[in-house]
Amino acid sequence: xxxxxxxxxxxxxxxxxxxxxxxxxxxxxxxxxxxxxxxxxxxxxxxxxxxxxxxxxxxxxxxxxxxxxxxxxxxxxxxxxxxxxxxxxxxxxxxxxxxxxxxxxxxxxxxxxxxxxxxxxxxxxxxxxxxxxxxxxxxxxxxxxxxxxxxxxxxxx
Amino acid sequence: xxxxxxxxxxxxxxxxxxxxxxxxxxxxxxxxxxxxxxxxxxxxxxxxxxxxxxxxxxxxxxxxxxxxxxxxxxxxxxxxxxxxxxxxxxxxxxxxxxxxxxxxxxxxxxxxxxxxxxxxxxxxxxxxxxxxxxxxxxxxxxxxxxxxxxxxxxxxx
Amino acid sequence: xxxxxxxxxxxxxxxxxxxxxxxxxxxxxxxxxxxxxxxxxxxxxxxxxxxxxxxxxxxxxxxxxxxxxxxxxxxxxxxxxxxxxxxxxxxxxxxxxxxxxxxxxxxxxxxxxxxxxxxxxxxxxxxxxxxxxxxxxxxxxxxxxxxxxxxxxxxxx
Numbered sequence: 001x002x003x004x005x006x007x008x009x010x011x012x013x014x015x016x017x018x019x020x021x022x023x024x025x026x027x028x029x030x031x032x033x034x035x036x037x038x039x040x041x042x043x044x045x046x047x048x049x050x051x052x053x054x055x056x057x058x059x060x061x062x063x064x065x066x067x068x069x070x071x072x073x074x075x076x077x078x079x080x081x082x083x084x085x086x087x088x089x090x091x092x093x094x095x096x097x098x099x100x101x102x103x104x105x106x107x108x109x110x111x112x113x114x115x116x117x118x119x120x121x122x123x124x125x126x127x128x129x130x131x132x133x134x135x136x137x138x139x140x141x142x143x144x145x146x147x148x149x150x151x152x153x154x155x156x157x
Numbered sequence: 158x159x160x161x162x163x164x165x166x167x168x169x170x171x172x173x174x175x176x177x178x179x180x181x182x183x184x185x186x187x188x189x190x191x192x193x194x195x196x197x198x199x200x201x202x203x204x205x206x207x208x209x210x211x212x213x214x215x216x217x218x219x220x221x222x223x224x225x226x227x228x229x230x231x232x233x234x235x236x237x238x239x240x241x242x243x244x245x246x247x248x249x250x251x252x253x254x255x256x257x258x259x260x261x262x263x264x265x266x267x268x269x270x271x272x273x274x275x276x277x278x279x280x281x282x283x284x285x286x287x288x289x290x291x292x293x294x295x296x297x298x299x300x301x302x303x304x305x306x307x308x309x310x311x312x313x314x
Numbered sequence: 315x316x317x318x319x320x321x322x323x324x325x326x327x328x329x330x331x332x333x334x335x336x337x338x339x340x341x342x343x344x345x346x347x348x349x350x351x352x353x354x355x356x357x358x359x360x361x362x363x364x365x366x367x368x369x370x371x372x373x374x375x376x377x378x379x380x381x382x383x384x385x386x387x388x389x390x391x392x393x394x395x396x397x398x399x400x401x402x403x404x405x406x407x408x409x410x411x412x413x414x415x416x417x418x419x420x421x422x423x424x425x426x427x428x429x430x431x432x433x434x435x436x437x438x439x440x441x442x443x444x445x446x447x448x449x450x451x452x453x454x455x456x457x458x459x460x461x462x463x464x465x466x467x468x469x470x471x
Contacts, residue, residue, distance in 0.1 A: 002291065005166045009319045020403035023418050024437070045239070082359070082459045084418045084435045086402045088243045089177035104180050104241045106265050106273070108420050108435045114461025116420070116435040121241045121265045121273040123181070134316065145239045147271025159448065162323045202396070245400045246334035261337050261398045263422050263430070278398045278422045278430040280338070302396045304428025 007099075011092055011128065014135045015103055019085035022156055027072060030156055031065035035129060039139040040065060042157055045122065048143045057154075072155065081155050082110040083119065092128075098138060099128040105142075107157060120146045120157065164256075168249055168285065171292045172260055176242035179313055184229060187313055188222035192286060196296040197222060199314055202279065205300045214311075229312065238312050239267040240276065249285075255295060256285040262299075264314060277303045277314065321413075325406055325442065328449045329417055333399035336470055341386060344470055345379035349443060353453040354379060356471055359436065362457045371468075386469065395469050396424040397433070406442075412452060413442040419456075421471060434460045434471065 014033070021029040034040065041055040059065050089104040102125055109119035122144035129138045142157040171190070178186040191197065199214040216222050246261040259282055266276035279301035286295045299314045328347070335343040348354065355369040373379050403418040416439055423433035436458035443452045456471040 003167075003170060005163060005170065006319060008170055009166060009323060010317075013317060013319065013322055016402065016404050020405045020416065020418065023403055024405075024416065082435075084402070084420050084437075084459070086243045086400045086418075086420055088173065088241070089180055090173050091177045091181075102177065102181065104177065104243075106241050106243055108432060110435055110459035110461070114459075116432045116460045118265060118273045118275070118432070121239075121267055123241075145241070145267035145271075146273045147267070160324075160327060162320060162327065165327055166323060243400045245330065245398070246337055247330050248334045248338075259334065259338065261334065261400075263398050263400055275422060275430045275432070278396075278424055280398075302398070302424035302428075303430040304424070 008090070008092065010135060011099065011101055012090060014128065014137075015087055015090065015101075015124075018137075019087060019105075023083050023085055025080075027069050027156060030069060031062050033137055034062060034065060034140070035131065035136045035138045036062040038062060038065070038137060039141070040137075040156075041140075042142045042144065044147065045143050045145050046147070068154075068156070081119075083155070084108045084110075084116075085157075097129075099126075099135075101126040101128055105157070118146075120144050122146065122157075165247070165249065167292060168256065168258055169247060171285065171294075172244055172247065172258075172281075175294075176244060176262075180240050180242055182237075184226050184313060187226060188219050190294055191219060191222060191297070192288065192293045192295045193219040195219060195222070195294060196298070197294075197313075198297075199299045199301065201304065202300050202302050203304070225311075225313070238276075240312070241265045241267075241273075242314075254286075256283075256292075258283040258285055262314070275303075277301050279303065279314075322404070322406065324449060325413065325415055326404060328442065328451075329401055329404065329415075329438075332451075333401060333419075337397050337399055339394075341383050341470060344383060345376050347451055348376060348379060348454070349445065349450045349452045350376040352376060352379070352451060353455070354451075354470075355454075356456045356458065358461065359457050359459050360461070382468075382470070395433075397469070398422045398424075398430075399471075411443075413440075413449075415440040415442055419471070432460075434458050436460065436471075 018033050040059040042057040043055045047054050086106045092099050092101040107120045110116045125141040127139035175190050197216040198212040200212045204211050243263045249256050249258040264277045267273045282298040284296035332347050354373040356371040357369045361368050400420045406413050406415040421434045424430045439455045441453035
C-alpha cells in the first residue's frame, strides 16, 4: 500500500535531468535518456482522447532521435527557443516490469524579443525501464492541452 | 535541527498526487485526499491578511466535498477546465501531532480556444494527519494572490 | 555512477525553503540562506553568455544582503511584489568539496491590480556548501532569460 518513496525520487530525478538537458541547450544529451528501441511522440490531447494517431512528432528509434538533434543543430530555419520546463503532479505505478509514469508540464518560452510566455501545457505519459546505465524512457508521449499553432514544435518537449 | 527528509518526500508525494487527480480529470478521487471531518476553503490573500472570513468556497465535511464533485459532473453550466497545477516552495513543521504545510501553487488553464494562461497563483496552507490509509488533509486552505474574477472557481484548486 | 538521491532531496529542500521565504514575505530570512562570505548576482543570459560582467544586482557579503533587506523594508519606492517561484530541472555535481547546482526557475508575479503574469524565467547557478547550520549558498547567480525591463528587480529572485 505504501509508496516506494525512493523510487519516486529516482523518477523525479530522471524527469528533472531530462528537462534540464533541453532547457540548458544540451540537446545532444536528449537521445541518451531513451532506450535504443523507443517511442517519442507529441500528440494533442484532443487526438489522444479521440483515439486518433496523427502525432505532430513521432520517433521510434534512437537513430531518429539523434537525426532530429543533428537537424536542429544544422538547420537555420528554426528559431532557437529558450524553454523552461516546469514539472508537477508526478504519478507512477509498476506494470509488467516497467514503470508507467504521468507528469504534468508547463513549458515557458522566452522569445528573441525577450518576453516570457507559456508556450505549451500538457502531460507526459512515460514508460520507464531500468537499464545498466540507470532509468531510461522506453516511451515518452507528450500530450499537450494547448491548441494554438506550435511554430517551434520541431524542438523536443 | 536537521529535517526529516523522508517525511518531506512523503508530503511532496501527497501534494503531487492531489493535483494530478484534479489535472487529469479524476475529481472523483478528490474527496479521498481528505479526512471525513475536514475543512476546504478558497480565500483571497486580501481577505486572509485582513482576517476576514468570506471564502469563495467553504466545505467542512467529506459529504460536502463529494456533493461538489457530483454537481460538477452533472451540471452543464461549468466549462470543463484543463488545469495544470505547478507546485513549489514547500515548507512544513510538526505541530500538535499533525503537519502544518505551506506550498506555493500556480495553476495554468487551457481554454476551449486552446490558449494556456495563468489562471491563479497562490499558496496552500494545509494541516495534514497520518491515517491508516496514509497522509490525508484535515484542512486545505487555498489562499490566492490573483484578484481577477475567477469564473471557473467552482472547480477545486 | 548512481546519484546520491538523499543529497538531491536535501538540495531540493534548500531551494524550496529559499523561495518560500521570498514568496511568503519573510525576506528577513533571505540572508540566512547564504554563508557570510558570499556572492549573489542577477545577470542577463545575454551578458552571461558573452562573458560580460554588468550584473543588475551584485552583493558579495552577508552585510550587503542584510542592507538590501533593510532598504526594501524601509523604502517606499518599491511596489511590494507578490512572487511565486516555480522550480524545476535541478542538476548537481560535487566539485572541490562543494556542490555546483543548476535549477530552472519561473517567477510569477501578481500585480496590485490582481493579474498574475510571468515576471522572469531563468536559471540559478549555485555553489552550495555544508555548514554547521546545514546547507548554505556560497554563491547564487540568477541568470535570467527574460529581457523585458525589470521594474521590480530590486527584490531578490
